[in-house]
Each structure stands twice: as C-alpha cells, then as structure tokens.
Amino acid sequence: MSEGVIVCDGLVKTYNAGKLNEFTALKNINLTIKEGEYVSIMGPSGSGKSTLLNLISCLDSPTKGEVYLDETGISTLNDLEKSRLRREKLGFVFQKFNLIPTMTSFENIELPMRFKGTSLKERKKKVKELLSLVGLAAKSANKPTEMSGGEQQRVAVARALANNPKIILADEPTGNLDTETGKKIIELLMKLNREEKRTLIIVTHDSKIAEKSDYLIKLLDGRVI
Amino acid sequence: MIDVALKNVFRQKIRSSLTILGIAMGIGLILALGAIGEGLNNQIEESFGDVAGVIDVRAVDNDEGISEDVIEGIKYIDGVDEVIPVGSFHITQSTRRFTGMMGGKILGGGGSTLTFTGIYPPDQDYLIGEQIIAEEGRKLDDSDDGEFVVLLGSSAAETQFLNIGDEIEYERREDDKTESFYFQVVGILEETGDSDIDNAAYVPLATMQELEDDDTITSLKVKITDIELVEEVTQDINDYSEEAKAFSFLTVVRQLESTLGTIQLAVYGIGAISLLVGGIGIMNTMIMSVMERRREIGVMKAIGATTTTILIQVLQESAFLSLIGGFIGLMLGYTSTSLITRYTAFTTIMTPELVIMGLGFSLVLGMGAGLYPAWSASRLDPIEVLRYE
Known part of the structure; x- marks a missing residue:
C-alpha cells in the first residue's frame, strides 16, 4: 500500500446495522490517491460522498475495509492519535465555512496550532504568512460577521493550512458562495495544490470544478462508477 | 486556552x-x-477566657467546709500551681438592711441580698x-487583714445604692444574741461583665474568720x-476528695462551644443549600x-x-463562572459583615480560612x-453536529 497518500481498501459503511432502517452508504470502495494529486468527488445526494470524506478524515470508522493515510491504517489509531492526525496531516474546508464566530480571523487561523501546542511567536509568524497568502492581511482583527462569505472561506482555507498539512479536504467549498467568489476559492485551492504540492480532495456538485481536477471520482449509490 | 474560556463566559452577558x-x-x-459564627466563638472565648483556666472548688457541705487536709492535698495534685481559699458569708435576711452614713443621714437599703x-x-x-x-x-491591700473594709463590684454598689465611705451592717448571731459590725466601702470596681465579680462584696478573709471565730473555707x-490541664486536674480533685466538688469554666465553655458548633452546622447547611442552588444554576448555564x-x-x-x-x-468556563x-x-460577605460590625454591638470576624474556604x-x-456539560460536550460527534446543524 505504498503507492498512495490516501488508500481506501474495500471500504464498506453500513448505518444502523441489523435494524429495520439498515442502510449501506458505501459498498466496497477501493481508491488510491497519490501525493500532490487534485481529486474531485462528485455524485448526487445520498451517493456516499460525505460518508467517504468522513472516513478519509478519520471522523468515522468503516464497517469493513481500511483507510490508509500515509501508509497508516486509521483503524489502528486511538482517538487521541486520530485528533493529532487530523490537525497535523489534514486541512479542512467546509461548505458553511465553520469559523468560530467569537474569534477574529487571526484567532480562527491559529486555533489548530494552539491545539497542537505551537508557541505564540511561531503562531503569529505563521498566521501573518497565511493571511497574506489568502489576501486578507488587512482583516486580521475582523470577526467572521464582519466579513463577506468569500473572505470567510479564505480565512477557513488559511485555517486549514495552519499546521502545514499534506492533504486538504474540501466539502463543497463553493456551495455557499456566488459563482465568481467560488471560482476564486477554487483557484486558491488549486494554487496550493500546484505550487505547494498539497494533495487536494474536493467534494462538489459543480462539474466545472470537477473538470479541472487530475481525476474525478463519481459516486452513485455507494459505488464508484 | 484560558483566554478562549474567559471570552466564552461573557458571550451571554x-x-x-x-x-x-x-x-x-x-x-x-x-x-x-461563617464570620458571624467566628464572632460568636470569639465572644465566648473573650467572656470566659479569664476564668477558663481557673478551677472552682466548692464544699459539698457548706457548714463543714473544706478541711485543711483536703486543701493541703489539692496543693500536691499534679498541675496545681496555687490554691486560693475563699470564704463566703451571707448577710442574713434580717441584716440585709444595711446603713450607709452619708452627711449624717441614714440611707435605706436596696433589694437583693x-x-x-x-x-x-x-x-x-x-x-x-x-x-x-x-x-x-x-x-x-495587705494591711486590710483584720480591718472592717469592703470592696464592691459595680452592680453590687449600684443596686444597693452604696458609695465610697458608706458602711454595710453585718450581724453576727451567737446564741440568740446579735451584734452588729460595720464594714466601710473602700472601693468600687469598674464593670467587668462577669456577674460573679460585678455582684460581689469582697472583705478580708482574716477579718471574717476572726469575727465568726470560724475558719471554715467553703470554696477554693x-x-x-x-490551661491544657484544666479538665484533667478538675477530674483529679473530684477523685481526690468527696468533701469538695470541682468544676471549671472550661467545661462550660466547651459545652457552649459544642452547642454553638451544632447551630453553626445547621447554619452552614442552609448556606450549603443556597450554594447548591447556585451550582445547579451553573450547570444549567453550561448545558x-x-x-x-x-x-x-x-x-x-x-x-x-x-x-x-x-x-x-x-470545565474552565464553569470554573470561571464560579470563581x-x-x-x-x-465582597458581598465582607461588606455585609463589616456593616454588621460597624453598626451593631456584635463583632464579626472574617478569617483567612473562611476566605480560602469560600473561594x-x-x-x-x-x-x-x-x-x-463538559463531558457531554467532549463526547459530541463532529459528523452529527456538522451534518444536521
């Protein structure tokens, strides 16, 4: 299993196993995503996109099969190790931005570093860097409510990069943005993929976004098609 | 992340x-x-502090008194430093009417004995x-031995309308014959708050023994x-002789303190319930x-x-709320007790222990x-909350 940064091996995810409302969201998914690749995941509602993303991000455990991140099988990790892996190897960008409303841009971006235990000096340096990278150097002290949706999502991207992760997972990052702003966010993410060789996985409904990716995973009823 | 916790506390002001x-x-x-309780304790200690270390020994039979042998014996009990004999002489009902000479007039006597x-x-x-x-x-003073002088407590002087220079009549009965002796008031003590002293009339013991031709000692x-030995020595004296019954104020103080302790416990209970209600408030807020x-x-x-x-x-958030x-x-406790101390006769005492205990x-x-709340927050499943909310 050394060929990919993310390897899914025979993933099955069944909800409510054994009950009347038993539902299998993923049926035998096998995937290999190589380091530095840009991959889109597409599919209608209920096709298993979010479930797949949750499994890759160690938020959920598969019923069968295994996810390997950097050659480590995640089912062998305990909660603490999973938390560490999430904050150090993965960067998350959500559809609804999910910034902490009481915190400024600066505080939101430094949060993963605080969880990691990075010193204040280093945090300040890194946040400054990230803010200029996403073009928000002037908005360091702004709270989410004082910024536009696009700006908020850029703060979220900066937060995802705080601990310099290898992989960026974006769940419909443009879903709450207008087309123009959404395009800019995608450009930003693609730039991170190309220039910094970060593996990028975007879940999207937008075929224009999917077209630009190195390859596209289409899901339907829990299977790759 | 203490700054984050503090910020969160003030989100819902x-x-x-x-x-x-x-x-x-x-x-x-x-x-x-607590401060009121400490004040009460302190008041008890102050009132009894002077006498708590003294053992009072009374004759079981007042006519017999305490014999010389027993007095000598008590002196040799471990822990006894000094034995001070005290005689008690009642001015009988008929002679209670004393006379005070003042400006040649005879003043009528007061009420109590x-x-x-x-x-x-x-x-x-x-x-x-x-x-x-x-x-x-x-x-x-030492030269008063054998003299007919009396030193009065403040209440004794007040209730009997006696002043310096007045004389108190003491009647000696001997085979149906009575003879009067007059004791001159040479001093009146300041008020002590101790009723035994305030109501007393002290006369030289030697004078009385000579007068009555009787050296019965009724109390010691x-x-x-x-002071630590008080209870032990009291017990030893009681074991030593049946003529005398010893008791110490410390026992009384201990009893008072234990009663006070019970009351305090009940009072703390009320406080604890109000704190508990406060705690439920915190829990509610945190949830x-x-x-x-x-x-x-x-x-x-x-x-x-x-x-x-x-x-x-x-946890930090709820600790902040509470702290x-x-x-x-x-501040509330300190202010209210300071006000009590300032505007009433009662002195409250806020000890450092109380402050530390409160915090x-x-x-x-x-x-x-x-x-x-912390446990339930930590158990939240990110998938669930991110999907549905």
Whole structure:
C-alpha cells in the first residue's frame, strides 16, 4: 500500500446495522490517491460522498475495509492519535465555512496550532504568512460577521493550512458562495495544490470544478462508477 | 486556552451575570454566616477566657467546709500551681438592711441580698483580674487583714445604692444574741461583665474568720500550671476528695462551644443549600452554552481538538463562572459583615480560612457543576453536529 497518500481498501459503511432502517452508504470502495494529486468527488445526494470524506478524515470508522493515510491504517489509531492526525496531516474546508464566530480571523487561523501546542511567536509568524497568502492581511482583527462569505472561506482555507498539512479536504467549498467568489476559492485551492504540492480532495456538485481536477471520482449509490 | 474560556463566559452577558450572581449570593451567605459564627466563638472565648483556666472548688457541705487536709492535698495534685481559699458569708435576711452614713443621714437599703466574699487581699488580683481597677476608691491591700473594709463590684454598689465611705451592717448571731459590725466601702470596681465579680462584696478573709471565730473555707480557686490541664486536674480533685466538688469554666465553655458548633452546622447547611442552588444554576448555564455551541465544538474536534481539550475548555468556563461568583460573594460577605460590625454591638470576624474556604468551595462547585456539560460536550460527534446543524 505504498503507492498512495490516501488508500481506501474495500471500504464498506453500513448505518444502523441489523435494524429495520439498515442502510449501506458505501459498498466496497477501493481508491488510491497519490501525493500532490487534485481529486474531485462528485455524485448526487445520498451517493456516499460525505460518508467517504468522513472516513478519509478519520471522523468515522468503516464497517469493513481500511483507510490508509500515509501508509497508516486509521483503524489502528486511538482517538487521541486520530485528533493529532487530523490537525497535523489534514486541512479542512467546509461548505458553511465553520469559523468560530467569537474569534477574529487571526484567532480562527491559529486555533489548530494552539491545539497542537505551537508557541505564540511561531503562531503569529505563521498566521501573518497565511493571511497574506489568502489576501486578507488587512482583516486580521475582523470577526467572521464582519466579513463577506468569500473572505470567510479564505480565512477557513488559511485555517486549514495552519499546521502545514499534506492533504486538504474540501466539502463543497463553493456551495455557499456566488459563482465568481467560488471560482476564486477554487483557484486558491488549486494554487496550493500546484505550487505547494498539497494533495487536494474536493467534494462538489459543480462539474466545472470537477473538470479541472487530475481525476474525478463519481459516486452513485455507494459505488464508484 | 484560558483566554478562549474567559471570552466564552461573557458571550451571554446577562445569563452569565445571573449565574454568577447566584453563586455570589451563596458564597456571600456562607462567608457572612461563617464570620458571624467566628464572632460568636470569639465572644465566648473573650467572656470566659479569664476564668477558663481557673478551677472552682466548692464544699459539698457548706457548714463543714473544706478541711485543711483536703486543701493541703489539692496543693500536691499534679498541675496545681496555687490554691486560693475563699470564704463566703451571707448577710442574713434580717441584716440585709444595711446603713450607709452619708452627711449624717441614714440611707435605706436596696433589694437583693449581698454576700460577703472573704478573700486574702494578695489573692484579689488573681480572683478579680489584675487589669480590673477600682473605679472609685481603692482595691484591698495587705494591711486590710483584720480591718472592717469592703470592696464592691459595680452592680453590687449600684443596686444597693452604696458609695465610697458608706458602711454595710453585718450581724453576727451567737446564741440568740446579735451584734452588729460595720464594714466601710473602700472601693468600687469598674464593670467587668462577669456577674460573679460585678455582684460581689469582697472583705478580708482574716477579718471574717476572726469575727465568726470560724475558719471554715467553703470554696477554693485552684490555679493551674497549664490551661491544657484544666479538665484533667478538675477530674483529679473530684477523685481526690468527696468533701469538695470541682468544676471549671472550661467545661462550660466547651459545652457552649459544642452547642454553638451544632447551630453553626445547621447554619452552614442552609448556606450549603443556597450554594447548591447556585451550582445547579451553573450547570444549567453550561448545558445551555454547550448546546448552543454544538457546531463550534464539532468544528474544533474536526480540525484536531482532542476530547480532553474540549473537556478542559468547558470545565474552565464553569470554573470561571464560579470563581468570579466566588470573588463577588467574597465582597458581598465582607461588606455585609463589616456593616454588621460597624453598626451593631456584635463583632464579626472574617478569617483567612473562611476566605480560602469560600473561594475553594466556589472552584470545586464550578468544576463539579461543569463536569456533566463538559463531558457531554467532549463526547459530541463532529459528523452529527456538522451534518444536521
């Protein structure tokens, strides 16, 4: 299993196993995503996109099969190790931005570093860097409510990069943005993929976004098609 | 992440303020009650402090008195420093009417009976208290032995309308014959607050023994070497002789203190209930706060916060609520007890122990009340909260 940064091996995810409302969201998914690749995941509602993303991000455990991140099988990790892996190897960008409303841009971006235990000096340096990278150097002290949706999502991207992760997972990052702003966010993410060789996985409904990716995973009823 | 916790506490200002107020009132109440209790304890100790170390020995039979042998024997009991004999002589009903010579007029006597307490003048400082001075006239002195002089307590002088220079009639009965003797008031003591002393009339013991031709000693004051030995020595004296019954004020003080302790316990119970109510307030607030922030907590977990991080964060918040309440409670308690001390005759005492206990209590309460909300927050499943909210 050394060929990919993310390897899914025979993933099955069944909800409510054994009950009347038993539902299998993923049926035998096998995937290999190589380091530095840009991959889109597409599919209608209920096709298993979010479930797949949750499994890759160690938020959920598969019923069968295994996810390997950097050659480590995640089912062998305990909660603490999973938390560490999430904050150090993965960067998350959500559809609804999910910034902490009481915190400024600066505080939101430094949060993963605080969880990691990075010193204040280093945090300040890194946040400054990230803010200029996403073009928000002037908005360091702004709270989410004082910024536009696009700006908020850029703060979220900066937060995802705080601990310099290898992989960026974006769940419909443009879903709450207008087309123009959404395009800019995608450009930003693609730039991170190309220039910094970060593996990028975007879940999207937008075929224009999917077209630009190195390859596209289409899901339907829990299977790759 | 303490800054984050502090910030979160003040997100819902009114709700947090009310929660803090609940704790503040509970802590304030406990501290105020505690300070009042300390004040009561202190008052008891002050009132009895002077006499607590003295053992009072009384003759079981007043006519027989305490024999010389027994007095000598008591002197040799371990822990006994000095034995001071005191004689007690009642002025009988018929002679209660005393005369006071003043400007040639005979003054009528007052109401209650007066008892002559015969003492050796050198013992007076010990019996009355060295620091107690004669408000008028003088105390007894060594040359008074055999003289007809009397030193009055403040209440005795007041109720009997006696002044310096007045004379008190003492009738000696002997085979149906009565003979009057007149004791001149040479001094009146300042008020001590100790009714035994305030109501006393001290006369030289030698005078009385000569007068009555009787050297019966009806009571002794036993001075001891160490106050810690009071109860032990009291017991030893009681074991030593059946002629005398010893008791110490310390026993009384202990009883009073134990009664007070029971009352204090009940009072603390009331305070504890009010604190408990405050604690429930914290729990309620924290549960609400965690519910409102489910999504935030889910995001934090998704981007790498551990279960412990969330747990500690929520615990810090409830501890903050409670500690702030504790500090305000401290101020409330301090202010209210200061006011009591200032505007009433009662002195409250806020000890450092009370302050530490109050703050410690609030911290423990805050943490305790935060446990469940913190636990439930830390257990939130990021998938669930991010999907549905």
